[in-house]
Amino acid sequence: MGTSPTTSSRYRPDSHASAKSVASSPRAVGASVRYGGAHVPSSPATSRTWIDVCVAYHQAHAGQFPVRPTLLAFTSPFPRGGPPPQPEEPWMRDFESLETDVLARLDLGELEEALAEEVDAGQARLFRRRLVAVDEMLQRMPGCEARVLRVGLHKRAVGVLQADPPRALRIRALADFYYSQAGLLVHSRRIEAAPCLRERVAAATFATIRPGISHATIEGDTNAGPVHANCLVVDPRRVEIRVVDCRDSVARGETFAEYAGSRSDAAISGGFFLYSEPNIQAPSARYDPVGLLVRDGVVDNPATFARAALLVDPDGNVGIERPPMAAHRVQIGSHTLISPVAYNRAQSEQGPDRPSVAIAGLEVVAVGRRLPVPLNGSVVEIPADLVVAPGDRIRVTPPQVGNREAQQGIAGGPMLVENGHPKLALRREDFWGTAPPVTFSQDETGDTNLLARMAVGLRDDGSLVALAVDGRNFDRALGMTLGTVAELMVDLGCHTAANLDGGSSKRMVVAGRTVDLASTEVVTGEPSEAQVRPVHTAVLFRSRERPRSR
Structure with a gap:
C-alpha cells in the first residue's frame, strides 16, 4: 500500500503546545529554529531541552533507571544513512508543565486514522491498540520513571507522525520499545533474586510426543523477567520435515492448529512475509514469502536476500546456512x-x-x-x-545442503549462533536499506525490544531444536531480544541457530494443540482480545514411525 507524504493537520502543533518538525540539516550558529509556530533563537538561554528537564526530574526523585538513552531513541526518521537527528525542543519550565503540555499533544483516539494513510485498517487499529495499551500501562505504574517514560512515548509518537514516512511501522516499533523499557524497569526490581534463564532451561522436562519428537515448556520468573517458551527437539533421522505454504488454508478460514494437526505431529510458523511494507507492487502481494522458500524440491521463491535459512536435503539431512542468490x-x-x-x-x-x-x-x-x-x-x-x-x-534450482540440492528450505534471519557462540550480523544478511521486513532493516532500537521470537538450531547429535518464545505479555512473557534468544539456543545445546519470523506471527502446534501464547496484542494485566495473526508459511514435523492400525 502506498504512503502519503502529507502530515495530518491534527498532529501539527499550535503556537503554545508542541514542537513542529524542523529542518534536518545542521543549524548555523545564531540561527533560529521553529517550534510550535514560534521562532526560538538558538542560544545558550534555550539550550536546555525537554530531555534535560526529564532527566533532572528523574534524578531529583532518586530514579535509578537510565532514562536518557530511552528518551534519545526515535530521534531521526531515517536511522540509517539519512540526515542527522533534528534538534530537540527547548524547554525552560519544570517537568510538571512539560508533562501537561506533551500529554495534550497527541490524541490517541485519532491515531488510527493517521496510520491508515499507510497501512490497511486492520493494521492501523492493531498498532493503535498497542500504543494505547503501553500508554495505559505507564499511566498505572507508580514512580518517577513511569511518568518520564510516558512523556517520552507521547513526545516521540508526535514526532513520528510529523516526520516523513514510514510512520505506521515506526509507531509499531515505538510501542514495542516503550513496552520493553517498562518491562525492564518493573521486573528488574521485582525479581532480582529469581533464577537465571539458564536455570529455567536446565529445569525443563521434555516429554516424547511421537517417536523422534519431544516437547518442553520453559516458564516462570527469571532475573530478566517472566519467561514463557516452548521447545521442540526433533530427530531428522526419524522425522519427516516439510516446508509448506499455508496461504490457501488461511483463505479457507482454517486455523494453523487445524491445518497442522491434520498433517503433522508438531509444527512451527515459518519465515518472513510482506505485510506492512509500503508500496507493494504486482506481481508481489501482501503475505508473499520474503526470501528463500523451497517445497518438495521446487523453488517457490529464490534466495533474494543472503539470509539464514533452514535447509533439508532429500535424505533428511538438515543444515542452517546463508544461501545467496548466487547459490541458484x-x-x-x-x-x-x-x-x-x-x-x-x-x-x-x-x-x-x-x-x-x-x-x-x-x-x-x-x-x-x-x-x-x-x-x-x-x-x-x-x-x-x-x-x-x-x-x-x-x-x-534449489541451493545445496552439503553436496545435495535442498528438498525443503525456508529463510528467516539473522543467524543467531555460529560455532557454538552467539553472533548477530544483520547487515551481512541484507537487513538494511528498504529490504523487507523493514522492521528489521530499519530497526533503530539496536536489538533492545523484547519481542516474541521463533528460532531453529542444530545440535552436535544432528537433532533440530525449534524454540517459540512468547512476548507482549507483561506478567507471563515479556519477550526477548535476539541476543538473549541466541544465548538461550546455546544453553539448549545448539552449535548453529537462526531466527525465523517472530512477533505476532510466531506459532507452535503440538499434537494438534497450540502451545504458545498469542503475541499479537500487548497484554498488561487487563483482558485482551487475544487475536492471532494467521500463519502463512510453516515447517511441519511428522514422525516416520506411525502407530499400527488395529
Missing part, C-alpha cells in the same frame, strides 16, 4: 545463469547500468538498464543478446 542456477528463456550477479533492496534501489532483468518471485517484471529493484525481488545481470520480456517466467 537461474534459467531465463533458453539461457542458464550460473552464480547470477544480483542486486536487492539492501544494496540499492536501482540496478547497474548494464543489461539486466528485474525479477519478483519467479517472474520477469522489467528488462533494461538501471532498473528499479523490486521490493521483494532482484535485478539480475544478463547477456546483452538474451531475448527476454516482462511477464516471462524463470526457473531456479
